[in-house]
Amino acid sequence: MAKKIKSGNGISKYNRNKYIWAYIFILPQIIVFFGFSLYPIVMSYVYSFYDWSGIGPLTNFVGLKNYTRILTESSFWNAFGNTFVYTAGFTVVSISVALILALVLNNPNLKGRGIYRTVYFLPVVTTMAIIGIVMQNIFGTQGFFNEFLKAIGLIDQSISWLSNPILAMILLIIIGSWKEIGITMIYWLTGLQMIPREVYEAARIDGAGSWQTLRYITLPLLKPIGATILLLTVVSSMRVFDLVKTLTEGGPYFATETLELYIYRFAFAPDGPSQVGFASAAGVVLGLTVFIISLILGWVVYKVSGQKRKPLGGGIK
Amino acid sequence: MKNRTAMFMTHTLLIVFGIIWIYPFIWMISSSFKTNSTFLTSGINPLPESIHWDNYIRAWEVANFSGYFLNSVIITLSTVLIVITLSCLTGYALGRVKFPGRKVIITIVVALMFIPSGYTIIPLYELMKMLGLSDSLFGVILAESSGAHILFILLFAAFFSRVPQEVEDSAAIDGAGFFRTFAKIILPTAKPVIATAAIMQFIWTWSSFLVPLVLTLNSPELRTLAVGMLSFVGRYQTDWTGMAAGASISLVPVILIFILMQRYFIEGISGSVK
CATH class of the missing domain: 1.10.3720.10 (MetI-like)
Known part of the structure; x- marks a missing residue:
């Protein structure tokens, strides 16, 4: 994403450096959000289509x-x-x-x-x-x-x-x-x-x-x-x-x-x-x-x- | 004159209701100093005839409240540290840097926030099992730190966006890079926001119940105070004063912290409706 920034003069190099830092700063929150919030939300739907006791793999798909x-x-x-x-x-x-x-x-x-x-x-x-x-x-x-x-x-x-x-x-x-x-x-x-x-x-x-x-x-x-x-x-x-x-x-x-x-x-x-x-x-x-x-x-x-x-x-x- | 009578009435009502309001806590603390036999015979008299510390000793040593207390402290402090770090860094990036893709990220996260969620504790539990973190305090800490922390990110972003550009510029002239400017110059000014976020997260995590309950189902030694309390009353059903002592061990620390830091907490709450 950082490549999109026009480089050429000193200011934009300074900016580019800032942008990279900004991405580094938000990365941990993004990982935690996707891994520990979004994934459970998605899976909470997935499990609902299975007959599953919570042990072993999800195999018994039962639809609705x-x-x-x-x-x-x-x-x-x-x-x-x-x-x-x-x-x-x-x-x-x-x-x-x-x-x-x-x-x-x-x-x-x-x-x-x-x-x-x-x-x-x-x-x-x-x-x-x-x-x-x-x-x-x-x-x-x-x-x-x-x-x-x-x-x-x-x-x-x-x-x-x-x-x-x-x-x-x-x-x-x-x-x-x-x-x-x-x-x-x-x-x-x-x-x-x-x-x-x-x-x-x-x-x-x-x-x-x-x-x-x-x-x-x-x-x-x-x-x-x-x-x-x-x-x-x-x-x-x-x-x-x-x-x-x-x-x-x-x-x-x-x-x-x-x-x-x-x-x-x-x-x-x-x-x-x-x-x-x-x-x-x-x-x-x-x-x-x-x-x-x-x-x-x-x-x-x-x-x-x-x-x-x-x-x-x-x-x- | 009429005004003074009205004021007197208001105070009387507020005091009487106030005592009723916090009476459960008075009852809890006074019961924790009674013995189980005087507890039953003393009726409604809140004053114990003498101070018995036996209940605390019993709860602390026999019923393992020492372990629960330590678990609660470790989980709460670690969660506060992780959440503050994550939301502070994110708030700084969003509030101070107009990086490409910033609006997109905000839109995606806010949109995802509104997705209706099902029973997410089951996948969270499974995820911890997959990562090999079930039956460890670290698993509980990670689960407690999940979420988007939108409120804190907004608080930090609002604060950091108000820091004048000159501060950053003069730091740059002095040769400080992005990270040094953040850590050495701007971050120290954010103490009030950090305090607000820390105290709110502390109280939430200390009081959290479902996450530690589910994640410690198979490992009683990892239980927090709230979860340990439930197993205590399950095992010692007639130890009322022990229950009161255990409840006091769980509630008194958080009540004290609140009384000392309430300004920050109440500001945070009122910030969330604005």
């Missing part, structure tokens, strides 16, 4: 059989439905609570904003898998939460939070949201700080109260970033795994089994032999579902932002 099996497998659709329930609950809870927190913490007159921000952000940096185990203990039948509710007289009998299908899903959504709300809060705060101060001043001069300012100024101006936040939140929650694996293990009776856990079970922790081909096909279906949803939400982002916001890549012109 794994996919047709998915269509009729009710356990798959159960996990598919659970994933959507979790995503919907997670999205509603985390986006709204994070917005309220951000609006409160954005007040420049509030003292100790930094400390509050740290406290509410703290769960984000902790390990989800560890949180799942700690929470399993807190919400166990003899766990802290039941003892607490008994102590303040709200209940007489311990509740089996994790043995009830509906309660277990609610708990999963609340704990998952609690863990990630800090990130969404920072997203909202970033959006709030992008609103110019003059806008608020103009509203005040026009006699708008704080509720009116929120309703007619702040929230409409947050719409573009809100659409981006929606996209990020939905896409990240569709692949929930760590928390489900450690908190409920998909139980009780698969009531909280999400797709990532379902796929893991068939690939690595099966009752019988591993079904890597089938698991891969389920993985492709999940990947395509996430892809279609992000296309739709990406389109929403594009529409709401009126094409004014730069997409990813403000740094590279």
Whole structure:
């Protein structure tokens, strides 16, 4: 590629040297990207067309059989439905609570904003898998939460939070949201700080109260970033795994089994032999579902932002 | 007056919710100092009657959290080093040099990013087996370092593109070549970006679960804290305070690092939506 550069005077020789260095600089990242990211993506499709237990060579090509099996497998659709329930609950809870927190913490007159921000952000940096185990203990039948509710007289009998299908899903959504709300809060705060101060001043001069300012100024101006936040939140929650694996293990009776856990079970922790081909096909279906949803939400982002916001890549012109 | 009451109310609510918010961590740390018998009888009292380090000693020595901790440290630090090096070099080339094919490379990588991916952990696992790296920490490190690191590359590229051309020119006049200019003159100014990327990658890798879980399925001695914890509760189901000690060993380091370096981390997060 470097040969294309016109050589002849000193400047271009200097440039040519620079170009060669630039290629050397990006080479390691390109190798890692192609070898350890692109190759697995391509192969994740290839495996899905084989009947394969994960051991030995790929020989038993079965075409679309794994996919047709998915269509009729009710356990798959159960996990598919659970994933959507979790995503919907997670999205509603985390986006709204994070917005309220951000609006409160954005007040420049509030003292100790930094400390509050740290406290509410703290769960984000902790390990989800560890949180799942700690929470399993807190919400166990003899766990802290039941003892607490008994102590303040709200209940007489311990509740089996994790043995009830509906309660277990609610708990999963609340704990998952609690863990990630800090990130969404920072997203909202970033959006709030992008609103110019003059806008608020103009509203005040026009006699708008704080509720009116929120309703007619702040929230409409947050719409573009809100659409981006929606996209990020939905896409990240569709692949929930760590928390489900450690908190409920998909139980009780698969009531909280999400797709990532379902796929893991068939690939690595099966009752019988591993079904890597089938698991891969389920993985492709999940990947395509996430892809279609992000296309739709990406389109929403594009529409709401009126094409004014730069997409990813403000740094590279 | 009305404003002050409102402010007081806001603070009260923020403090009460804040305590509930981080109570699981308070519970975890306080339980880790109780004994298993007082843990059951003490009810909801968070204060242990005396500090017991037994749980930590048991988790560290008997349940092999010392090994898990070391594995987590090695994997996390190596991954941070690899990822920062890769994305810093790439960001420098993309941000400072208008080399031919630059736009093409950016377009291809961004386009590939949007390909829907299937269950990539299986091919990654197979790849490590093919390379003879399954059952080695290096395999886990490589797998953790995969990905395009678009966010970091963008951060670095944006930073390096803002360094004035005169800096580079005067280095060239002084006889510094491309690499020396980068390493000796421009790189040292990038410390804030390096800190942001390093702290973010540190927290992600420390918390990573699926990759180490799958890659250490057959080699328990390579487990990280997050994975080791799961096998611990599988084996010692009634050792609640040991569990709390193990959880504290896993979470307290990352919480401390976050509190010390949070400025960089939060800047990085907010940079990702801009």
